[in-house]
Amino acid sequence: MESGRRFADTKSHPWVAVDVVIYTLEQRKLQTLLVQVKEGAFAGRWAFPGGLMGAEESVDEAAEREVLERTGVKDGYIEQLYTFGKPERDPATRAVSVSYLVLVPYPSVRLNPAPKYSDIRWFSAHRLPHSKLQYTNIVYSLLPREFTLGELQEVYETILNRPLDRRNFRKKILALGLLTQLKKKRRGTHRPASLYAFNEKRPMVIEML
Amino acid sequence: MESGRRFADTKSHPWVAVDVVIYTLEQRKLQTLLVQVKEGAFAGRWAFPGGLMGAEESVDEAAEREVLERTGVKDGYIEQLYTFGKPERDPATRAVSVSYLVLVPYPSVRLNPAPKYSDIRWFSAHRLPHSKLQYTNIVYSLLPREFTLGELQEVYETILNRPLDRRNFRKKILALGLLTQLKKKRRGTHRPASLYAFNEKRPMVIEML
DNA sequence: CCAAAAGTGTTGGTCTTACACCCATGC
DNA sequence: GCATGGGTGTAAGACCAACACTTTTGG
Structure with a gap:
C-alpha cells in the first residue's frame, strides 16, 4: 500500500489547466460566459473559457489572466472553486483542471475570443451557487x-x-x-x-x- | 495578450501533489497529523502528509489513498480545500499542490509512516477552520x-x-x-x-x- | 447516602417579517 | 396632474439565550 514514490515512478505529469466560470448581470438577468471551441475533438462545442497554466505564473494568476484576456476586466471577484482530476484513457493528454468562480460588472466587459475559439457569448444562467x-x-x-x-x-x-x-x-x-x-x-x-x-x-x- | 498556446509552448507540466490536513479529537483535544521528512532539502522538517498523484487515480482518490495509508481510516470526512501553485525557481521541480481537510475518529486510527518519513505524530491544534x-x-x-x-x-x-x-x-x-x-x-x-x-x-x- | 452525569420547560429579549402611505421628479 | 420609483416606522411572531431542579446510577 505504500506509494508516493511508486506512483512517481508510474509517472503522473499531467497538464494543469484553469477553467473560469464568469458571471455577470445584464438587465436583471444572470449570464455566464461560454466560448465555442474551434479545433480538435470538441470542435463546435461550447465550454467555459480556460487554458493551460504558464510556466512562470501561479494557478491563480493563470485564472486572472484568462479573465482579463476574455473580458478585459481586471478587478472582478475571483475565487477558486474546485480542482478536478480524473485520469483519461490516454495518459499523454491527462489534465488536472482548476476551476474558478468569477463575477464581473457587465458595463466593464469587452468580449475578446482567443484565436483558439470561434465564438464567445453570454448565455443566460438560472442561478449561481449562492450559498456564498x-x-x-x-x-x-x-x-x-x-x-x-x-x-x-x-x-x-x-x-x-x-x-x-x-x-x-x-x-x-x-x-x-x-x-x-x-x-x-x-x-x-x-x-x-x-x-x-x-x-x-x-x-x-x-x-x- | 493571447496565450493558451503561447504558455503551452513555454511548457507547464508540473508535478501534481496532494497534501492532507488530518484532524481528530482525543481526550477533548483537537489534534492534527504531521510527518517528519526523512530525505532531501527538508530533511528533519515536520510537514503535512502528502504525495504525488498516481497516473491512474483522480486527485481526490490520491488524497483518500494518502489518508488510508497514514491512518488506516477509510470513511473519514474528506473535503478539498485549496489548490496552490506558485512557480518555483527551478521549473523542473515545479509542483501544484491540492490540499484536503480530513476528519477522522481517533479510535479508528492506526498510524503508519511511509518509508519516506522518519516519524509520524499527532500535534495539538488550536482550532480548525470552523466556519464549515x-x-x-x-x-x-x-x-x-x-x-x-x-x-x-x-x-x-x-x-x-x-x-x-x-x-x-x-x-x-x-x-x-x-x-x-x-x-x-x-x-x-x-x-x-x-x-x-x-x-x-x-x-x-x-x-x- | 453521596457524587456525578443525565434529563427536562419557561421566560425575556432580540431579530425577522409583513405591511401602506407620502415624496420628488419627468413628461 | 399623473406615472414612476424613492423614501420611511411599527407591530406580531419566530427564534435564541439564560437559567435550576430532579433522576438514576456506582461506589
Missing part, C-alpha cells in the same frame, strides 16, 4: 462603483431569485455599515435616488440576507 | 457510530471553544431530526445515558449552532 453570496459582500463586483439602493436590491433579488421588502432591505444593509452614502443623487426618469458606494471592496464574511 | 463545521453535520466523522448527547456536545464545545447550554443544545440538535435515539444505554460510572446515531452519514448544509 448570502454570507459575503462580494456583490460589489457585479455593480459599478456608485449605485442606488434600488439597484443593489435588484442584484440581490436576481441572485436570490425572490422579491425582497424594500424597507427591510434598506434597514439591514445600512445597519451593516458597509456602505457610504454619497452626496450625489442619480437623476433619472423619476425621483432622484441617493448614490452609495462600498466602503471597502474586500470580501468579508457577513450574513447579509 | 457550524453549518454542517460533519462532526459525525469525529465520533464513533454510537454516542451520547453529552459526547456530541463535548465535540461541539471543543470545536467552537466555548461551553454550550445543555438544555438548549439538546433541544436544537434533536429538532434537526438528524439523530436516531437507540434502544441501548451507555452504562458508565453514573446515570446511564441514551445512545444516539446519525441517520445519515452524508454531509448536509444545516446551520447547527
Whole structure:
C-alpha cells in the first residue's frame, strides 16, 4: 500500500489547466460566459473559457489572466472553486483542471475570443451557487462603483431569485455599515435616488440576507 | 495578450501533489497529523502528509489513498480545500499542490509512516477552520457510530471553544431530526445515558449552532 | 447516602417579517 | 396632474439565550 514514490515512478505529469466560470448581470438577468471551441475533438462545442497554466505564473494568476484576456476586466471577484482530476484513457493528454468562480460588472466587459475559439457569448444562467453570496459582500463586483439602493436590491433579488421588502432591505444593509452614502443623487426618469458606494471592496464574511 | 498556446509552448507540466490536513479529537483535544521528512532539502522538517498523484487515480482518490495509508481510516470526512501553485525557481521541480481537510475518529486510527518519513505524530491544534463545521453535520466523522448527547456536545464545545447550554443544545440538535435515539444505554460510572446515531452519514448544509 | 452525569420547560429579549402611505421628479 | 420609483416606522411572531431542579446510577 505504500506509494508516493511508486506512483512517481508510474509517472503522473499531467497538464494543469484553469477553467473560469464568469458571471455577470445584464438587465436583471444572470449570464455566464461560454466560448465555442474551434479545433480538435470538441470542435463546435461550447465550454467555459480556460487554458493551460504558464510556466512562470501561479494557478491563480493563470485564472486572472484568462479573465482579463476574455473580458478585459481586471478587478472582478475571483475565487477558486474546485480542482478536478480524473485520469483519461490516454495518459499523454491527462489534465488536472482548476476551476474558478468569477463575477464581473457587465458595463466593464469587452468580449475578446482567443484565436483558439470561434465564438464567445453570454448565455443566460438560472442561478449561481449562492450559498456564498448570502454570507459575503462580494456583490460589489457585479455593480459599478456608485449605485442606488434600488439597484443593489435588484442584484440581490436576481441572485436570490425572490422579491425582497424594500424597507427591510434598506434597514439591514445600512445597519451593516458597509456602505457610504454619497452626496450625489442619480437623476433619472423619476425621483432622484441617493448614490452609495462600498466602503471597502474586500470580501468579508457577513450574513447579509 | 493571447496565450493558451503561447504558455503551452513555454511548457507547464508540473508535478501534481496532494497534501492532507488530518484532524481528530482525543481526550477533548483537537489534534492534527504531521510527518517528519526523512530525505532531501527538508530533511528533519515536520510537514503535512502528502504525495504525488498516481497516473491512474483522480486527485481526490490520491488524497483518500494518502489518508488510508497514514491512518488506516477509510470513511473519514474528506473535503478539498485549496489548490496552490506558485512557480518555483527551478521549473523542473515545479509542483501544484491540492490540499484536503480530513476528519477522522481517533479510535479508528492506526498510524503508519511511509518509508519516506522518519516519524509520524499527532500535534495539538488550536482550532480548525470552523466556519464549515457550524453549518454542517460533519462532526459525525469525529465520533464513533454510537454516542451520547453529552459526547456530541463535548465535540461541539471543543470545536467552537466555548461551553454550550445543555438544555438548549439538546433541544436544537434533536429538532434537526438528524439523530436516531437507540434502544441501548451507555452504562458508565453514573446515570446511564441514551445512545444516539446519525441517520445519515452524508454531509448536509444545516446551520447547527 | 453521596457524587456525578443525565434529563427536562419557561421566560425575556432580540431579530425577522409583513405591511401602506407620502415624496420628488419627468413628461 | 399623473406615472414612476424613492423614501420611511411599527407591530406580531419566530427564534435564541439564560437559567435550576430532579433522576438514576456506582461506589
